[in-house]
Amino acid sequence: MTVEGAVALAAGIVAGSIALVGFGLDSAIEGFASVIIIWRFTGHRIHSAAAEDRAQKLVAVQFFLLAPYVGVESVRALAGGRHADHTLAGILLAWGSIVAMPMLGIAKQRIAEQLGSAATKGEGRQNMLCAYLAGALLVGLLGNTWFGAWWLDPAVGLLIAALAVKEGREAWRGEGCCVAVPPGAGPAPDTCDHAGCA
Incomplete structure (x- = not known):
């Protein structure tokens, strides 16, 4: 994710x-979230419900940090008619992320x-x-490269911002995150009452 973020x-x-x-900013956020999870399962926090809740909230906050910047810049690009240049590196990166990220996400879940x-x-x-997002990014980059559809780039930016807000809200509430109770963590939380558990 460090390489992905830096290249992007x-x-x-x-x-x-x-x-x-x-x-690229989303990749940086993912990397930081991984550090939070490592912190969560270090030392006395292994069986701590409080540490679990804190880690869950920290992961959620990162989504909220991404959304405003990308949303504002996307609106500015659309309003100003700012055209992005073609980028082969971006296209190859998006394609690689489409292949690699689902495997990593499934393993973590x-x-x-x-x-x-x-x-x-x-x-x-x-x-x-x-x-x-890599799939949407690839569509935007290819649309710009092949058809001159410059507006796809900021439109994908708006999509990234909207999804970041949605995912942040769900992560904050623990929605869609039904899991077993950690050993020694006490009674089961009611987060599994929410719909959308994957």
Whole structure:
């Protein structure tokens, strides 16, 4: 994710692509979320319901940090008619993410079930979101390259911002994150009463 984020940010800045920059920022957020999960399962926090809740909220907050920047820049690009340049590096990166991120997300969600961690499952959902965003990004970049559809780039940026808000709200509430209770963590939380558990 570090390489993905660095390449996306560099290629996005060079090409003037807000969607690619947003994708790079999303990758940075995913990397930070992974660090949070490592923190969550270190030392005395392994069986701590409070640490689980704190990690879940920290993962959610990161989605909210991404949305305003990408949303505002996308609106500015649409309003100003700002055209992104073509970027082969961005296209190849998006394609690679479409292939790799679902495998990583599925693996993390399986581990989350074994650990009984909604925070870990939410972090795995970030990887799945990354794959969906990579697909939208690829459509935007190819549309711009092949057909001159410059507006696809900021439109994909708006999609990234909207999905970030949605995922952030669900992660904050623990929706869609039904998992078993961690050993020693006490009674089961009521997060599994929500619809949309994956």
